[in-house]
Amino acid sequence: EPEAFLALMTKLREVSGRWLTAQAEAGADALQLFDTWAGWLNPITYERQVMEHSRFVFHNLKGTGCPTIHFAVGAPHLIELLSQAGSDVLGVDWRLSIDEAWNRFSMDCAIQGNLDPTVLLGSEQHIRRAVIDVMQRVDRRPGHIFNLGHGILPQTPPHSVTIAMDAVRSYEATAA
Known part of the structure; x- marks a missing residue:
């Protein structure tokens, strides 16, 4: 139709x-x-x-x-x-690595993403490693907005979000 x-x-x-x-x-x-x-x-x-x-x-x-x-x-x-x-x-959702996503389109727009939301169900060490992996893949290119690769899962502990944001801030502080 x-x-x-x-x-x-x-x-x-x-x-x-x-x-x-x-x-x-x-x-x-x-x-x-x-x-x-x-x-x-x-x-x-x-x-x-x-x-x-x-x-x-x-x-x-x-x-x-x-x-x-x-x-x-x-x-x-x-x-x-x-x-x-x-x-x-x-x-960009978590199904495509952020560096590959960025390489597949022109730099006319910024990119947001893309931590797998299930990572926030893991241990603190697991969360920090996964956040650092995303940030390293971005390689400090301008125009990146860190975010989950989709919505936060209902069972996600709020403290896990705090850990992830702390890991982003710590990573960014080393870039300064």
Whole structure:
């Protein structure tokens, strides 16, 4: 049903755009478009049926003054296309190493990610090692925003988040 899909995508881009604009008007510092189902699509389908809608949203958010983030779950095979959708930042999940992700698209946008959320269920030593691995892969390139490679799991101990953020700060302090 190509016509029904187009109608749905048109409605979704309008609603998403209005919602994100309202977030900016309410004082958000950044706006993130989650493309939850993009990973299920092959590159041709994404480019032909979805990408224009993401571009529409990001184009219309330019006037908000907020940086925009595009995050698609399970979509390492789409990284090049996602980076062309018009966001300021590309969120990358944990399924693709951050250095490989960065090497696969132009440096026109920053990159956010991509610690595996399950790492935060491990020991302090495991968390610190995994954070350092991500940071070393970034290799102090400008434009990196450290983040999980997807949402925090409900069973994650809050202290594990503190450990991860401390590891990021400690790593960054050695760069100064």
